[in-house]
Amino acid sequence: MIPTAFQTAGPFFPAQFIRPEDHDLTVGRRGERLSGQVIELEGRVFDGSGDPMVNAILELWQADPDGKFPAAGDAFRGWGRTWTDDDGRYRFRTLKPGPYPVPGQAWTRPPHLSLMVLGSGLMRPLVTQLFFPDEPLNQTDRQLLAVTDPVARGRLILEPAGPSGVFRFDIRLRGDRETPFLAD
Amino acid sequence: MTDTFRPYDDATQPVRAVVGYRKSLLRTPGQVPWPRIGAPADATGPSFDPAALRPGEHDLAVVAPGRPRALGQLIVVTGRVLDEDGRPVRNALLECWQANAAGKYIHHNDPSPVPIDPNFVGVGRVMTDERGQYRIRTIKPGGYAVPFDGEGQLSGWWRPPHIHFSIFGPAFASRLVTQMYFPGEPLNERDLLLNSIRDQAARLRLIGAFAPELSTQDGALGFRHDFVLRGRFETPFEDDHP
Ligand SMILES: [Fe+3]
Numbered sequence: 001m002i003p004t005a006f007q008t009a010g011p012f013f014p015a016q017f018i019r020p021e022d023h024d025l026t027v028g029r030r031g032e033r034l035s036g037q038v039i040e041l042e043g044r045v046f047d048g049s050g051d052p053m054v055n056a057i058l059e060l061w062q063a064d065p066d067g068k069f070p071a072a073g074d075a076f077r078g079w080g081r082t083w084t085d086d087d088g089r090y091r092f093r094t095l096k097p098g099p100y101p102v103p104g105q106a107w108t109r110p111p112h113l114s115l116m117v118l119g120s121g122l123m124r125p126l127v128t129q130l131f132f133p134d135e136p137l138n139q140t141d142r143q144l145l146a147v148t149d150p151v152a153r154g155r156l157i158l159e160p161a162g163p164s165g166v167f168r169f170d171i172r173l174r175g176d177r178e179t180p181f182l183a184d
Numbered sequence: 185m186t187d188t189f190r191p192y193d194d195a196t197q198p199v200r201a202v203v204g205y206r207k208s209l210l211r212t213p214g215q216v217p218w219p220r221i222g223a224p225a226d227a228t229g230p231s232f233d234p235a236a237l238r239p240g241e242h243d244l245a246v247v248a249p250g251r252p253r254a255l256g257q258l259i260v261v262t263g264r265v266l267d268e269d270g271r272p273v274r275n276a277l278l279e280c281w282q283a284n285a286a287g288k289y290i291h292h293n294d295p296s297p298v299p300i301d302p303n304f305v306g307v308g309r310v311m312t313d314e315r316g317q318y319r320i321r322t323i324k325p326g327g328y329a330v331p332f333d334g335e336g337q338l339s340g341w342w343r344p345p346h347i348h349f350s351i352f353g354p355a356f357a358s359r360l361v362t363q364m365y366f367p368g369e370p371l372n373e374r375d376l377l378l379n380s381i382r383d384q385a386a387r388l389r390l391i392g393a394f395a396p397e398l399s400t401q402d403g404a405l406g407f408r409h410d411f412v413l414r415g416r417f418e419t420p421f422e423d424d425h426p
Binding site for chain 2: 001002003004005006007008009010011012013014015016017029047048049051053055059061062063069070071072073077078079100102103109112114116118119120121122123124125126127129142143146147148152173174175178179180181182183184
């Protein structure tokens with residue numbers, strides 16, 4: 001069967017669907033504080049004319065600090081959602097994911113975050129993956145290497161910003177310094 | 185072997201930059217997307233606890249117990265969430281939102297002067313059961329004029345009646361955000377979003393089916409609408425990357 005076609009989320013995505021704890025993955029499924037290396041991810045979303053994209057919906061999916069993707073009932077949810085404010089600004093707080101071996105392959109994935117952008121004007125979701133600086137496994141990651149242009153590849157590496165554990169990732173939807181997106 | 189996902193067939197998916205829809209022209213990347221390499225990040229996905237849903241979240245027609253039901257034509261929409269092999273997807277979370285019967289959203293982004301119905305918010309959630317089935321009750325949304333947004337935007341663009349759906353399947357790669365349309369609406373033929381899908385069969389599958397046999401005693405008209413999520417989740421493909 002052919003998958004159902006996407007349609008844009010439009011400008012009216014309900015605020016009710018974005019709970020305050022959804023941008024803070026350091027809080028467990030039952031409201032408990034989880035242990036691990038806390039990281040903050042912040043940035044802005046810009047459109048092709050350089051204007052901030054307001055009300056972009058960002059969804060995050062990641063492994064836990066042990067490199068395990070959460071299953072139903074696990075305390076670590078691994079998933080987060082937030083939206084951009086009037087300046088196009090967003091923020092997530094989470095635990096740094098661990099590396100993990102890809103089953104059946106001689107390939108270990110470096111720590112990374114999957115990010116999906118939805119919103120008005122986006123006919124299909126935009127998907128990308130974010131990587132951490134100074135991770136030796138970045139050199140051999142098949143996903144990162146599939147972005148064959150080294151300049152574009154460099155844009156997928158998080159930029160340390162301020163105190164340790166704070167990273168910046170600006171999303172440029174279109175134009176000169178466009179964020180590399182992966183096939184949806 | 186690993187879990188990879190068949191790429192979407194572009195003909196069955198919307199064009200990314202739609203002439204006449206200004207925001208799509210400003211926000212669609214200019215670069216061709218880079219290959220997505222199959223890995224556990226895509227084959228896994230978030231899970232949601234059915235117990236987290238409040239009773240009544242599937243019923244958009246009543247905002248709270250004891251309140252009058254929303255103005256408009258009462259409808260039920262029901263169907264199944266399936267994977268590409270036609271197997272039911274259990275415990276899929278569906279989020280839905282829509283305009284009221286007059287075509288107004290309860291949302292800070294909706295500037296239209298169309299009246300609000302105090303008994304309608306237009307936001308609901310439901311999860312699929314063991315057979316992949318969901319069911320919502322609501323009122324039929326009104327169509328609405330899209331506010332003119334400057335150069336590059338079609339003026340006089342009306343959205344046909346539609347319900348927005350956001351669906352979480354078993355994997356990050358099966359995430360679906362779409363809209364359901366209604367049969368027999370003249371605006372369907374002119375809508376920029378519905379008609380951004382070139383493949384006719386794929387386009388028509390976004391239009392719900394009138395199902396009078398589902399109509400209820402309390403006067404709700406029935407519609408049937410299925411969703412198909414990408415992914416086959418029991419038989420991994422051969423790894424096609426050397
Ligand atoms: Fe809409």
